[in-house]
Structures are given as C-alpha cells and as structure tokens.
Amino acid sequence: MAYETIIVEVEDHVATLKLNRPDALNALNSHLLGELSQALAEADRNDKVRCIIITGSQKAFAAGADIKEMSEKSYVDMLMSDFFGSESNAITATRKPIIAAVSGYALGGGCELAMMCDFIIAADTAKFGQPEINLGVIPGLGGTQRLTRFIGKSKAMDMVLTGRFMDAEEAERSGLVSRVVPAKSLMEEARAAADKIAEKSMISTVVAKEQVNVAYEMTLSQGLLSERRAFHALFNTEDQNEGMAAFMEKRSAQFRDR
C-alpha cells in the first residue's frame, strides 16, 4: 500500500517504516500516525515480515506531535477525538518486534514514539527530550509514564520539568536506549539486529516480547508466573524440539514457526 507520510520497504524479513515529513522534521500529525498504525498492522499480518524498524531522517526521528495541527484545538476537541489514543494503542498492539532507529531529534511525541517501540538504537547524533512544558502542556503519549519507567523519577522529572534535551551518550547511560552507534552506520546496525531477530522462531519471539511487556503491567510474582507458564507452553512446539536438538547436534537451528 502507498502512503504519503511514511515510506515502507520490505526487504527479506524486515519491514522498514521511514517517517517522511521532512519539511516538518517528521512532526507527528493525525495523518502520519494513522498511516503508521496501518503500516504496522500490515507488517504484522505479512507472514514474510519477522521484524520491523521505525526510523526518521538524519536530522530528526520526529520533532514531536505537530504543533501546528494541535494549536487551534480545544479541550473538547482533544477529549472527544481522544487525541492519538487509538493510534498509540494500535502501535503498541503490534505483535512483531519493533526497533526504533533514532538519528537527530526525538522530541515530545517523537521520543514517546521511540519508547513505544521494543528497543531503541540511537545514532551518536540523537537528542531526546520532552519539551512540552515549553508549550504550556505536558507529554501526552507516554512521556510522563514510559520515560519514568525507562530512566527513573529523578531524570524523568528533570527532562519533563525543564524540557532539556538528553544526548545519545546520556540516553544510553540512563537506560533509555539499548546502544549508541555512529550515525553513518545506524541503519546497518538496526538492520543487523533485525536480521538476528528474524532468524529466531517467530513463536518464541512473539511470546518473549509479550512477557517482557508483562513486566510493566504486573507485580513481580504475577509476572514470574506468567513467564513460567509461557515458557512451559513453548515445550509444545516443534521449534523447541528443533532448537534443542540443533544445540546437541552442534548445528544451527532451522525454525519453522510451528
């Protein structure tokens, strides 16, 4: 399907979704987030796709929600449209792994979109921030909630209350991103990580993603039980037989998603 605000490329087992509003530093408007939700659902349905990368341009992953679109809205407009509620639910409902490959600005909704992905690989040029306070509002797509879980209360308060930006090195040190790579090799590194994920059994991949996310929703004892039961259930798959047999036979596993 052709989109206007994102470019979708499926190569081998990896779908790359590139945000493409260069004149607005990839600001997230309703059109872009609608297309992104649709493209993610499409990638989730496509049996060929085993991992997804969301990226932007060198200068900006995304500079936030589109301020021009939001500026005229009233409380009632925001409430009644549940502004970006359904889009963000659609993004986080994606079952296949999503890597955010971030270069340049990831601000406001851009930082929040990156945090909705499963992990973030940052170029050394990346800058993260929740500057909504400068606009007389607060983060609205998870910045007060996910950022706090990622980097802890003190740093999250610092970011949200001062609106300051965090560079890639600080973001890695704080646990916001999984790794920092040179800007010129960002897509190569993201692709290599996606290819590694694509080699695994899709069954254990989907279950592993679900279980890590369970850690954000349940108590430790509920989460541990949920993980243990999911682990037990994987012993009912051919891929478990194959993975363990391949280890013992000193060969690489040929998973068939069964």
Ligand code: CAA
């Ligand atoms: N919304 C709409 N347009 C945006 C935008 C945004 N979030 N960010 C940048 N743009 C537009 C600019 O208006 C400009 O367009 P024009 O040429 O038509 O004026 C174009 O992108 C280039 O931007 P700049 O000229 O400002 O580029 P710069 O290099 O001087 O500065 C920047 C870059 C520091 C990222 C600056 O653009 C900026 O501060 N952007 C806004 C960041 C922000 O406040 N984000 C939070 C948005 S609110 C939000 O996201 C709410 C939420 O949680 C859901």
